[in-house]
Amino acid sequence: MASVLLSRRTFTMILMVLLLLNLKEVLLEDQVENNLKVKSLSRVKRGWVWNQFFVLEEYTEQKPLYIGKLHSDMDIGDGSTRYTLSGEGAGNTFTLDDSTGDIHAIKRLDREVKAQYVLRAQALNRETGRPLEPESEFIVKIQDINDNEPKFLDGPYRATIPEMSPVGTFVIQVTAVDADDPSYGSSARLAYSIIEGQPYFSVDAKTGEVHVSLPDMDREVREQYQLVIQAKDMEGQLGGLAGTATVNITLSDINDNPPKFTQQLYKMSVLESSPVGSVVGQIQAKDRDVGINAEMKYSIIGGDGQDFFDISTDVSNLYAIITVKKKLDFETKHSYTLKVEGSNTHFDSRFKTKDPLSDVTTVHVSVEDVDEAPEFDSQFYYVEVPEDAEIGTVFKTVSARDPDTANNTIRYSIERKSDPEKCFYMDVSNGSLMTALPLDREKASWHNLTVLAMEMNNPSKIGSVFVAIRVLDVNDNPPSLMQYYGTFVCENAKAGQLIQTVTAVDPDEPTGGQHFHYSLAPEAANNPNFTLRDNQDNSAWLLTRRGGWSVQTQSVYYLPILVSDGDQPAQSSTSTLTVRVCSCDSDGEVLSCDAEAYTMPANLSQAALIAILACAFVLIVMIILTLSLRSQSKKPYFTKEEEHLHENIVRYDDEGGGEEDTEAFDIYALWSPRVEPLTNYHKLRQDMLPEDKSLSRHVPQHCVTEVGEDSSNIHSYVEAKLYKADSDTCAPPYDSLQTYAYEGEGSIAGSLSSLQSQTSHTDHEYDYLNEWGPRFLKLAEMYGVSNNHSPMW
Template sequence: MWTSGRMSNAKSWLGLGMSLYFWGLMDLTTTVLSGTPTPPCKLEALLSDKPQSHSRTKRSWVWNQFFVLEEYTGTDPLYVGKLHSDMDRGDGSIKYILSGEGAGIVFTIDDTTGDIHAIQRLDREERAQYTLRAQALDRRTGRPMEPESEFIIKIQDINDNEPKFLDGPYVATVPEMSPVGTSVIQVTATDADDPTYGNSARVVYSILQGQPYFSVDSKTGVIRTALMNMDREAKEYYEVIIQAKDMGGQLGGLAGTTTVNITLSDVNDNPPRFPQKHYQMSVLESAPVSSTVGRVFAKDLDEGINAEMKYTIVDGDGADAFDINTDPNFQVGIITVKKPLSFESKKSYTLKVEGANPHLEMRFLNLGPFQDTTTVHISVEDVDEPPIFEPGFYFVEVPEDVAIGTTIQIISAKDPDVTNNSIRYSIDRSSDPGRFFYVDITTGALMTARPLDREEFSWHNITVLAMEMNNPSQVGSVSVTIKVLDVNDNAPEFPRFYEAFVCENAKAGQLIQTVSAVDLDDPHSGQHFYYSLAPEAANNPNFTIRDNQDSVRKQYAAKCCNFLKDDFGHQFMEPIL
């Protein structure tokens, strides 16, 4: 039989121990529960209990387990328990053998006494239990005295691990002006100690830095806003330090920390404001349409879409002369020229410009209005402009027989500037290569310089120049179209020589030729010719001419032949009239 012995050393180290007897080296749990012990041997095992508080809770025991605390730091091997057979008479005839997980490396057994020791530091977080087998042999013969049996050595936890934030540091965002209690982020700390044993792994959260702006739920680790009306424009970034402490936060517990970087995101809680209530700008009167006059800017403390701006001209006498557009990149209002300007017509304008947020949040409307206005004064600056003709185009009709030097038109130009410089006139000779016309240098009187011939040039298109006397670089121009009117200065002409043939037996009144004439003139009523025989043939009794009154074709009649020739010399016959 195996008997108990040497319990006092274990009890003094553990502080609390218990002698447990179980029958045989089989599954002792089954043996005890069945209530059928199997002699003839028993094993004594010293079991270390968990550390106890003043009030002890009753629990069930698993009889085939040893318990040993982790992290022993002494110089001597750590006593775990004792195996002893009641067949052992103390004479060394029994040899105890230990095998299984960690046998000979982590755990050793005194083969004479049966004492089990740990020879390495035990860490529950690395390994929580070991399964071993024990056997008693006859030292002299090596014969097993009893069947081999299995048991477990469990490593009992101590609080040797602080809580750790595995996901830290954290980054979070919460809208500014959020109500108190708004959830920001949840942080989680883990403790490698045994959560089923005592409070070693029970974590409590607290905030070390970040008050009074934020708070943390001690149980869940949820961080919430704790201050009303946190303003991003006043402070945008917060560094919050959260602590997790085990042992339920009690004194002596281990702690770990993490950093939570919290950014307040923007909301549209700031209306735009013009830093200047009056802008002074100037623009040249020669500035082209769509050219930039200047820029205005309404400052908005918000950012992104909340700082977007829309500029409009809401009043002023310059609304029809200027326009304003919004630059989407820089959120400035660009004032541009809408129509041509004239210093002589209007020297200054006033605009009332509004800058407004197009994206509004209803809950902040009480902070508005979310627009602002400013006044823009624009001065139009004079520039030296070329002379201007009035009218801007001339059309002149003149008869072709007009006398040389006759004034056919007065050309008029003036300096649009306030200085009203004197004007000098000339003709662009490339437009009048024949030099038919002349213009008086001071009066602008356009005169003929050569005889006009409608039949040669019926139209003239000339360009008259006007130059400022004090600034020859300022030159204006105007087109003058001259129509030369026809006069009857050309006699009719026969376009060719006519030749006719007549038979000697031609009958009287027979048509022998038709003639026609042309005239280079172009009277308004059209051409009308009168035909008759020339004086030298007027007394010829053999031929007569008949005027058809059609201004084109006339007929010669004879008294004999009906053979005729056409205009191309071809002979043909025609009935005798």
């Protein structure tokens, strides 16, 4: 604290000296200007006596800090001069006494925030406000003090160097910054030093570079180091401010340690039945290094097992894996010895070690005996058998043995899945294969058998081998035409015209390929109509021998064609070719032909095909229209409302006027067909069948009463109609409840009107509805009476 106060006093004295020097310079300059004014009236006299002010930063006292004083030569000291201050910080940072010109700082100043302020001052007449002199500019500079400690902006630092690095090896450079003014004093002059981390590392006091100071630092002993570096201003002197940073240093690995096997002798065992490539065991040579410096490669450098075992490195490049290289046999050799070397794969020439980077160990492998399955003398058998071989022919003998010392007896068999049709048989004792069924190459040209060999004393030990049997071809199938040929000849065909090209097929496969011979059968050798030409390329042409063909004369010709092969023994067959005579146009297109068992050729003209399809379409349309008209003519003349009345109970509660209400019910619908109104009615109902002229032959005599044209009593007629309706088995079974009640003379129901009833409050009997209702229903439907005109439902 004392040093800080001493520094401030020193700065104050320096400031006073500078102000005196500045005042002297101003006075001299003013004297020069006065002399120049005498010589020249254009020179303006300068009245200010200052140039710049200095003030220390971080002033902490409560009262304002005095900066300096403004004064003009025009100020005679009577108070008529007023001073003004403007510019940066005027009014809020700096204040001015307008009478005396004293300037004070009213805020704490920080040079690191703002190093200087530019202000403007002017002297005015207090009464008139007129300037006494022009406005002048001056600067207030903030002088620095040591109030900021050094800072490491990039810390904490990390660095990596190889282990065993020599002394003086550069590690990293650290840099600190100080916000104080580097051009004034020693406030920003830094010195670096190590607080923690010695004696392994050192730091340059001026540059901040870190170097190795201790040799032979071993990563395997210690891998991480932490340094604390200090930066102090005032060049590290007492009273300076300091800042620290941490540096984490890691030693990277180098290959400076040799691998070492944990054992000098490893013992392993393996079954003699282990397949090639199976793992026997693994060993490892450990290395204190890490990463690629610890990666290993292993090799067998000696021993009697080099030909039977192999060694490789796992995916991590750390372990050695020993595998079977060759089939083992306990009966041949019981154990093997391997000499294995493990060495590093990566070397750094910059670092040399005294010890070799490898190690050697011994591996002893014991072969264990197992009861092995029988083994065949070959891994695969191939046999050829002619398809005409007789049943029981021995075509192959296989042999197997027990590889064990016991040498047990072997029994042979065929796996049933490989011979589902049981075409072959095997002798169980000597392994002879023979045919059990006739062979047919055309059905199966190959047979793949699996032959099994089993020990008598241990049936679970079974060996197997694959036997491929090829059935050799024998010429035992005759050739035949490739398809059933049916062709045609035009009536206008001439002699020598090609009618058909024929080819043949043969399921046999002769060694030199197929060679077919074509000819007409002996019975058709002298055919006057057609001839067959053999093209000597397994095909033949059918040609005409004459012209003048006619459908009326003969429409169909049958030609027997003989086909034979060229193998031994020769095989042949006869096929019949059908030739029809057709009428053709000038281009050879068929116009008409005998339809019997003949399909029109595929080259039918497009115009003829379109005409046929058009005729078929017109015929279908006519049939549809005809059916539609017939269905409409048979449909009853019901309105849409009437068509929906079926399966519904419709009730009409209006009471008509009896038989006098002719608008409610059409009485003519119940008259005899001989009556004129009924006849006219039938003319309108053309969809109904004509009435019978007489009902006497359909109705019993006691039910028939002759009805005249003018008779009002139609009871008998209704009875007859009801009888006929009840007897009609073709009447539609409608479910609608339609009751027709006739009120006339002699009606047993009487009047249904409540107005004519003597006792309107008495319930009437309506049993007659149950008796007559269904009958009237059928009768009304029979004559097409609309239920909308019925007097009652």
